[in-house]
Amino acid sequence: METKIVEIEESKVKEKAAEALLKEAGAVLKEGGLVAFPTETVYGLGGDALNKESSCKIYAAKGRPSDNPLIVHICKWEDIYPIVSEVSEEAKKIAEAFWPGPLTMILPKSDLVPYETTGGLDTVAVRMPSHKVAQKLIEYAGGYVAAPSANTSGKPSPTQARYVAEDMDGKIEMIIDGGEVGIGLESTIIDLTVKPPQILRPGFITQEMLSEVLGDVEADVTILNGDSGQAPKAPGMKYRHYAPKGDLTIVTGPQDKVVEYINSEVSKAMLAGEKTGVIGTEEVLDKYHAQVVKSVGSRDDELSIGRHLYTILREFDDEDVTRIFSESFETEGFGQAIMNRLLKAAGHKVVRL
Numbered sequence: 001m002e003t004k005i006v007e008i009e010e011s012k013v014k015e016k017a018a019e020a021l022l023k024e025a026g027a028v029l030k031e032g033g034l035v036a037f038p039t040e041t042v043y044g045l046g047g048d049a050l051n052k053e054s055s056c057k058i059y060a061a062k063g064r065p066s067d068n069p070l071i072v073h074i075c076k077w078e079d080i081y082p083i084v085s086e087v088s089e090e091a092k093k094i095a096e097a098f099w100p101g102p103l104t105m106i107l108p109k110s111d112l113v114p115y116e117t118t119g120g121l122d123t124v125a126v127r128m129p130s131h132k133v134a135q136k137l138i139e140y141a142g143g144y145v146a147a148p149s150a151n152t153s154g155k156p157s158p159t160q161a162r163y164v165a166e167d168m169d170g171k172i173e174m175i176i177d178g179g180e181v182g183i184g185l186e187s188t189i190i191d192l193t194v195k196p197p198q199i200l201r202p203g204f205i206t207q208e209m210l211s212e213v214l215g216d217v218e219a220d221v222t223i224l225n226g227d228s229g230q231a232p233k234a235p236g237m238k239y240r241h242y243a244p245k246g247d248l249t250i251v252t253g254p255q256d257k258v259v260e261y262i263n264s265e266v267s268k269a270m271l272a273g274e275k276t277g278v279i280g281t282e283e284v285l286d287k288y289h290a291q292v293v294k295s296v297g298s299r300d301d302e303l304s305i306g307r308h309l310y311t312i313l314r315e316f317d318d319e320d321v322t323r324i325f326s327e328s329f330e331t332e333g334f335g336q337a338i339m340n341r342l343l344k345a346a347g348h349k350v351v352r353l
């Protein structure tokens, strides 16, 4: 299959040319095809959420196990009613506070949503993205777009269209290039079918922000804990996602000790013939001796760290780095999402100094 790649800037969605392309993309989705598109979190791989064949195609294109449910994306509030069996007060409250935006809620599904989309579950994940390109595409596609991150299963989620093309070229009808995404980590997922509501995947909307609106909110224990002995509640979180090809270790402790330890391990690894890499922060970057040293951003700017993490993991793959060390980050606020993804990428391998 030939994949058509088009560019649409978020600020230009209302222009005629963009509108024509978005209508074309919407038609592709209505006909059962797949279109990758930008959102404020990461690129999504869209298909018609109410068409089971489309969902099956999504699993095939990603090489994703079909027990791992998809998120249904909508573009206006009323559209939630036909796809869920009950809209709780809690759902209304958090939609009011955080939609459109990087938040996904789990609710009981209605019969309209095929089990192929929900991975066999009786619940459905629903999200209303704030990205204008995504919103228009959903509208032109008929209102319901199932979209996992647009990566091959097991790779970091794509933050730029070129990474989507790397994984999806030839497998899907169309890719909409909307430039680099803003957040860079996937949406927060909150399960509203349990009491108290539970965060299954941390993201830009933090536990603190959700608690302000809902009161008591729990976080799945597996989010930061690799040996809790429990299975994560979001089926997708049990897979070792976001894995770079190189072996990744996180090092935590006082900053100077971390730099010293990483440099000594880097020297050993280089002697053993490994190509070494470091994920460091701006403040101490020039102290590292590895062959490839990447800045994930400044410690003072968590948003930049979130935005750069997946891009850096992909770059290490491109540069065939075999041994990677990373600094560690705070686990409060948005840091919970950053450390959750980093720990998964490292298979929870952490050295504490």
Ligand code: TXA
Pocket: 039, 041, 042, 043, 044, 045, 068, 069, 070, 071, 104, 106, 118, 121, 123, 124, 125, 127, 129, 147, 148, 149, 150, 185, 186, 187, 189, 200, 233, 234, 235, 236, 237
């Ligand atoms: O930011 C995002 O959410 C991106 C963009 C494209 O919107 N999408 C995304 O989708 O990250 P995906 O498929 O890569 O991740 C969806 C996660 C998986 O871990 C899946 O297991 C979980 O959501 N999930 C989906 N439906 C669920 C359900 N009914 N119950 C529990 N977990 C669910």
Ligand code: MG
Pocket: 148, 149, 157
């Ligand atoms: Mg994903």
